[in-house]
Amino acid sequence: MKNKILIVGAGITGITLAEKFASKGSEVLLIEKRDHIGGNCYDFKNKDGILIHKYGPHIFHTDYKDVWDYISQFTDWFYYQHKVLGLIDGRLAPIPFNLNTLYELFPLKFAQKLEEKLINKFGYNKKIPILDLKKTKDKDLKFLADFVYEKIFLHYTEKQWSLKPEEIDASVTARVPVVISRDDRYFQNKYQGMPKEGYVKMFEKMLQNENIEVQLNTDYKKLKNKIKYNFLFYTSPIDEFFNYKYGRLDYRCLKLDFQTFNQESYQPSAVVNYPNNYDFTRIIEFKKLTQQNHRKTTIGIEYPGNEGFMAYPVLDEKNKKLFQKYLKEAEKLKKQNIYFVGRLAEYKYYNMDEAVKSSLDLFNKINYGRRK
Ligand code: FAD
Ligand code: UDP
Numbered sequence: 001m002k003n004k005i006l007i008v009g010a011g012i013t014g015i016t017l018a019e020k021f022a023s024k025g026s027e028v029l030l031i032e033k034r035d036h037i038g039g040n041c042y043d044f045k046n047k048d049g050i051l052i053h054k055y056g057p058h059i060f061h062t063d064y065k066d067v068w069d070y071i072s073q074f075t076d077w078f079y080y081q082h083k084v085l086g087l088i089d090g091r092l093a094p095i096p097f098n099l100n101t102l103y104e105l106f107p108l109k110f111a112q113k114l115e116e117k118l119i120n121k122f123g124y125n126k127k128i129p130i131l132d133l134k135k136t137k138d139k140d141l142k143f144l145a146d147f148v149y150e151k152i153f154l155h156y157t158e159k160q161w162s163l164k165p166e167e168i169d170a171s172v173t174a175r176v177p178v179v180i181s182r183d184d185r186y187f188q189n190k191y192q193g194m195p196k197e198g199y200v201k202m203f204e205k206m207l208q209n210e211n212i213e214v215q216l217n218t219d220y221k222k223l224k225n226k227i228k229y230n231f232l233f234y235t236s237p238i239d240e241f242f243n244y245k246y247g248r249l250d251y252r253c254l255k256l257d258f259q260t261f262n263q264e265s266y267q268p269s270a271v272v273n274y275p276n277n278y279d280f281t282r283i284i285e286f287k288k289l290t291q292q293n294h295r296k297t298t299i300g301i302e303y304p305g306n307e308g309f310m311a312y313p314v315l316d317e318k319n320k321k322l323f324q325k326y327l328k329e330a331e332k333l334k335k336q337n338i339y340f341v342g343r344l345a346e347y348k349y350y351n352m353d354e355a356v357k358s359s360l361d362l363f364n365k366i367n368y369g370r371r372k
Contacts, residue, residue: 011039013342062353
C-alpha cells in the first residue's frame with residue numbers, strides 16, 4: 001500500500017519533502033495557506049514584466065554539495081556572486097566590512113596601520129564577528145571595532161530587530177562578519193547562484209510528479225481532522241500547531257514597498273544597505289539580482305517591524321526558552337510519524353540551503369529506517 005503523506009506549507013522545505021517522498025512512490029498532499037507555492041522564496045513577474053521577489057531578495061548559496069546537486073536537477077543557474085554596498089558617512093562602501101571598506105572610509109595612512117594591526121592580531125583572510133572584534137584591547141582596533149559597530153551594526157540591528165546587537169543571539173550579527181581580506185562578496189560559499197528562470201519555475205519542476213497534489217488557499221487548522229495520513233510533515237509555525245499553549249513565538253516582520261522607474265538602472269548594486277539613515281534597512285534592485293535586461297527597473301524598499309509577513313525568528317533568550325517547550329512536545333509526536341521541519345517549525349534562522357539540507361536529512365533518515 002502506498003504511504004499517504006501530508007505536508008503543511010509549500011515553501012522550499014515542504015516542496016523538497018514532497019519531491020523526495022513522491023519520487024519513492026508515496027502519495028503526497030501538500031497544503032498551503034497562501035495562494036501560491038514557494039513560501040518566502042516566491043518570485044513573480046510584475047506588470048512591467050520584471051521578475052521580482054515578493055518577500056525580499058533571495059540568493060542561493062551553499063557549501064553543501066548534496067544540496068547544490070539536488071537543487072541543480074530542477075534548474076539551470078546564473079552564476080551570480082552577491083555584493084552589497086552600504087551607505088556609510090555618505091559614501092557607498094562594501095558590506096561586509098573588509099579591507100576595501102577600510103580603505104574606502106579611512107585616510108590612507110590610518111587604513112594601512114589598521115590593516116597591519118588586523119592582520120597581525122587575527123591573520124589574513126579571517127572573519128571576525130563584530131561582537132568579538134569589540135572585545136579587543138588594542139586602542140586602534142578598539143576604535144575600529146566601535147566605528148564598525150556604530151556605523152554598520154547598531155542602528156541597522158535596532159531597525160531590523162528593535163534590539164541591540166548584544167540582545168540577540170550572537171549568530172545573527174555573525175552572519176555578516178568583519179572580513180580581513182579584499183573579498184567583498186556577501187557570501188563566500190563554494191556554490192552560489194540564481195535560478196535561471198526564477199524560484200517558482202524551479203519549484204514547479206520539483207512538484208511535477210503525479211504522486212503530488214497541491215492545494216493552495218488551504219489552512220491546516222481547517223483541515224487537520226479531515227485528512228488521513230501515515231506521515232505528517234509540518235513546516236509552518238510550531239507554536240500555531242500546539243495552539244500557542246505556552247505562548248507565541250515572536251517573529252520579526254517585513255514590509256516591502258515596490259516602486260518601478262522608467263530608467264534602466266537605479267543603484268550601483270543589487271542591494272544597498274542603509275544602516276544609519278531612514279527607517280528602512282535596504283533597497284533591492286531586482287534586475288541586478290536576476291540579470292534581466294529591461295528598459296525599466298523595479299526596486300523594493302525593505303521596512304522591518306511588526307507588520308507585513310513573518311520573516312525572521314527572534315532569537316533572544318525569551319523565545320529560545322519558549323521554543324524548547326514546543327520542541328519537547330514535538331519530540332513526543334515522532335512516535336506518531338509527525339515531524340517538524342523548516343524555518344518556522346524548527347524556529348531557526350535557516351537559509352534556503354539549510355532548509356533543504358534539513359529536509360533531505362530527514363527524508364534519508366526515514367527512508368533508510370523504512371528499508372531496514
Ligand atoms: P517558508 O518559506 O516560510 O514556507 C512555509 C510555508 O508554510 C509558507 O508558504 C506559509 O504560507 C505556509 N503556512 C504557514 N502556516 C500555514 C498553515 N496553517 N497551513 C498551511 N500552510 C501554512 N535564504 C537564502 O538562502 N538566501 C537568501 O538570500 C535569503 N534571503 C532572505 C531574505 C528575506 C527577506 C527572508 C525573509 C528570508 C531569506 N532567506 C534567504 C531565507 C529563506 O526565505 C528561508 O530559508 C526559506 O524560505 C525557508 O523555507 P521554509 O519552507 O522552511 O519556510
Ligand atoms: N546587519 C547589520 N548591518 C548590515 C547588515 C547586517 O547590522 O549592514 C546585522 C543585522 O542584525 C542583521 C544581521 O546582521 O539582521 C544579519 O544580516 P543578513 O544580511 O544576513 O540578514 P538577512 O539577509 O537574513 O535579512
